Amino acid sequence: MRTGYCLNDNHVGHTLSGHPEHAGRLQRIQQRMQESGLTETLIRVPTAAATREQLRRVHTDEHINHVHAMSYREGYLDPDTYVRDGSWEAALHAAGGLIALVGEVAAGRLDNGFALVRPPGHHAEADRAMGFCLFNNVAVAARAAQVEHGLERVLIVDWDVHHGNGTQHIFYTDPTVMYFSTHQYPYYPGTGAKEERGAGPGEGTTVNVPFPGGVGDEDYILAFERLLAPLARRFRPDLILVSAGYDPHWRDPLAAMEVTLSGFARLTEILLALADELCNGRIVFTLEGGYDLEALAYGVTNTLFLLSGHPEKVTDPLGPGPMAVRRVPGLIDELCALWGV
Numbered sequence: 208m209r210t211g212y213c214l215n216d217n218h219v220g221h222t223l224s225g226h227p228e229h230a231g232r233l234q235r236i237q238q239r240m241q242e243s244g245l246t247e248t249l250i251r252v253p254t255a256a257a258t259r260e261q262l263r264r265v266h267t268d269e270h271i272n273h274v275h276a277m278s279y280r281e282g283y284l285d286p287d288t289y290v291r292d293g294s295w296e297a298a299l300h301a302a303g304g305l306i307a308l309v310g311e312v313a314a315g316r317l318d319n320g321f322a323l324v325r326p327p328g329h330h331a332e333a334d335r336a337m338g339f340c341l342f343n344n345v346a347v348a349a350r351a352a353q354v355e356h357g358l359e360r361v362l363i364v365d366w367d368v369h370h371g372n373g374t375q376h377i378f379y380t381d382p383t384v385m386y387f388s389t390h391q392y393p394y395y396p397g398t399g400a401k402e403e404r405g406a407g408p409g410e411g412t413t414v415n416v417p418f419p420g421g422v423g424d425e426d427y428i429l430a431f432e433r434l435l436a437p438l439a440r441r442f443r444p445d446l447i448l449v450s451a452g453y454d455p456h457w458r459d460p461l462a463a464m465e466v467t468l469s470g471f472a473r474l475t476e477i478l479l480a481l482a483d484e485l486c487n488g489r490i491v492f493t494l495e496g497g498y499d500l501e502a503l504a505y506g507v508t509n510t511l512f513l514l515s516g517h518p519e520k521v522t523d524p525l526g527p528g529p530m531a532v533r534r535v536p537g538l539i540d541e542l543c544a545l546w547g548v
């Protein structure tokens with residue numbers, strides 16, 4: 208496999224000591240990639256700054272100008288979302304890095320890839336920053352895939368523990384982008400009820416799996432196998448993008464799910480099989496959350512091993528959590544009935 212990755216070259220300027228979304232996240236991933244030999248075997252794609260034209264397909268001019276102006280002032284764009292002197296460059300390279308990787312996969316020079324970028328993106332709305340996110344990287348990249356590379360239908364799968372309100376809202380009435388999310392609910396940011404299914408021409412292309420806290424590997428896998436797989440087959444994507452947050456891991460300090468590293472690996476395998484079946488293997492992951500550095504670093508390197516065709520190298524040194532896993536078979540049945548699958 209020709210598997211690529213990018214590492215946001217400009218992320219270190221956007222960091223805040225004591226904040227969970229800090230530069231040490233990507234640094235720990237980089238260290239683990241070196242330890243595991245991945246740095247030598249994968250193809251590194253340089254990040255470039257997203258252009259204003261690329262951002263404007265998703266964001267308002269007012270929002271872009273506001274992020275720019277605030278970045279040189281230092282402060283908060285919402286109670287959780289800081290900006291500092293380096294935030295503007297970091298945010299442009301986060302979106303631009305994912306765009307670059309999508310471009311390589313669209314052109315057939317890479318089979319698949321993982322954009323290791325921060326700040327994350329899925330909470331950013333068209334007109335405002337939110338929840339550690341400045342620009343919606345995955346939404347900007349989905350539009351770039353459509354407009355610049357002629358990939359008409361994009362499936363975005365979001366397994367971050369938080370609902371991607373920004374991504375959902377940006378594509379809510381758009382039938383060409385399907386948004387599928389598993390998330391803890393009710394929880395931050397409050398959106399993501401099962402009744403939220405898109406509107407107008409986009410009705411039926413927003414799919415929410417609202418899990419209560421305590422759910423683990425089994426029900427995540429069931430949601431992917433019984434709900435996502437048939438809906439993806441119905442949608443027929445030309446490209447799959449994955450908002451990969453590793454915060455459903457049981458060790459994560461910001462949430463209450465029980466997913467293990469083995470569980471993330473199984474979800475990745477399901478997605479890779481769907482990409483092979485439906486869109487010539489075209490799949491690109493992008494980093495969202497994940498705040499326990501060990502779960503994050505091993506989660507990412509396991510994903511990279513699977514992308515590059517080395518399932519035998521997947522490891523789970525953290526094992527399962529100490530808490531009992533909550534099962535929700537009734538919820539999965541209810542969702543399958545709701546969606547007719």
Ligand SMILES: [Zn+2]
Pocket residue numbers: 367368369452454495496497
């Ligand atoms: Zn998250």
